[in-house]
Amino acid sequence: MKTKISMITIMVLLGSAICIAQASLTADQIIERYKTATAIEDLQSTLAYKNISKKGRVQERKLEQYILKNENGKDTYNFLLKFVAPSDVKNTATLTIQHEQEEDDQWLYLPVIRSAKRISASKKSDRFMGTEMSYEDLSNYLSEPNEKYSYELLGQDAVFGREAYHIVATPRSKTNTQYSKRELWIDSKTYLMTKCDFYNKKGKLNKRYTANDIRTIKGTDYSRAHFVSLQNLLTNNTTEVRYEGFQINKGVDSGIFSRSYIETL
């Protein structure tokens, strides 16, 4: 009986200790865990997105995405998106090679001209492929640029019924960004971002990102949101993305991130 009480006491104490440890995480530590949870060497999946205009008009696209971290070990990625449906955009592909210092290289393959065409390195605020996601959002989504922001923990909230850390990210003085601040909600179990509010330079709430349907990827320790929504609160346009078939760190051939590849296959 005495042994049993001691065991219970130890377990309660241990549990409390873990809770205290979690509760006492700083904003920077949570962001580090968020980076770890999203850090990948490579990823591939299919995705279907819907652009919904403020008038309710819907455009649907299905794509394959391939992501590979650059060999230099920095947080830059090669990114290949290939449209698979509908037929009028089928086989259109975009290839993005991120660079740490220089502007990104980007090519667009259009089946009509059967050739990859270099396109202007997009401004950070440009929309990515006609979605509500900007190139800066995409870059942040691949890797949170924590050296460019300072973070403050505001508390804990529930997002879609899940506990989340509420953090405000303010750009450091020399950071080139379209936002005055971002408010992030980081899931306390998976350390994935479940919500983010983007404020423009005038301080107005511009966009809202939400992510749910979080599932563990089969055969890995990674979890990923399988449904993401990005709503532009100023224009009332929305992009919804449904992901399927995630494969993380299973190996993506580096040869596919080339003009030749998107022109051939």
Next chain:
Amino acid sequence: MWLLRTLPITLLYLALSQTANCQSFKCDLDNSLSINNFQYLDRTKDINSIAELRSDHELKIKYKTNLAVKLAARGLYNYTNRQRSKLFLNEAYIAWNKGRLNTKLGKQVIKYGKLTGISNLDLANRYDYFDFLITDEEELGQWGLTSKFDTKHIQFDFNYIYNVEPSLIYFTDNPWTRLPSELAHSGVEGGMLPVKFRDVVNVDQDVRRSAYDLGVNIELFGFTTRFDLYKGSNDIAFRKLNLDTNTQSYPITYDLELSQEALSIYNLNVQKLLGDWNIWLEFGLIKNKFSNAGGSVVSDDYSLLSIGVDRLVLFEDPAKLLKLVGQWRYAIWNNKFDYSATDLDHVLDRCFIADMDYQHSYRLSFGLRSVLSYDSFGLYLSPSLNYKLSDRFLLAVDYELLRGNDSSFFGHYSNNDRFIFKIKLEL
């Protein structure tokens, strides 16, 4: 009967698509049906309306990201002229990549020019050169090998065509054909000899005409520089009338003798992105052939200079999109020859080209294609309107207007003004 022929192919595709779907394999099957109707406005033409039903079937099986096999079959049923109905395999190739080397072997549609406008290299491929005239039936696969190799700043291309297919644009009973019904002849009363077309005779049709293209693309200091060397044969054949001297009465029958001649293109292209504008300059040396007044084929070397821009404009409303292309072309001709309106290689020698595509919403888009031939005044204008009832159902209407002096291609064929109505259904 035609439907019975396409059915087994479709069923084969369906069967393959079911067996080929597993984790490493991906299988895509696309089928579409379209009805095209060409309405000519010139009532004096023999045929004012052409209607055709077209079916396209594509099967692509991919193994991971390294290997792909594609089969594409096309069926055409021409209601107006049933002899033009056909079913054929347009593409059948295997493609693979190993590191930075990408290769495609088999029957494939090859594009030499890399411009959003008209490239000098498009001369080697009639479908691309006459892109502005909506000649879908010229988009034909050719047996060959294409290979590309990428390094960080340099891309190498190699294309080899086993046998260059002759173009169909001029001689297969289409609106651009205008075969003579009389010939000038001093020994006949009235000076004109009545003649009647009998048949097409392909000279050396058994001779294999291979072609190759070598291209090097270098990206340095923000400039993209590309050099191409094409050596092959001109897919537009030379024409010669052979009168049947045994004909006893008028009209005299004649055969049309076709021969393919050599074509070489040395082409340099420089592109630069300036803000949102893509600006290009192209210079090409063309070594072609010319059929002179005496009917003999002689060398015709000339050069072509071209400057152009293109831009993609995005709007706050993501449904809206605008594509713009503008181009100026100037040929430095060999002054020994006077080109006529029917010398198809020279239609776009000295002209301005402007293209505009505007997507107003996810369903509705407009286009305007135009060519102004400033040397021998000629004008081509083609407004178009597309409406998508759904992702699978498209309605389209195009209008093609040709005007100008009779010495220009567009003036000479001005009786080919037409509306094109199209209904396309993805199955």
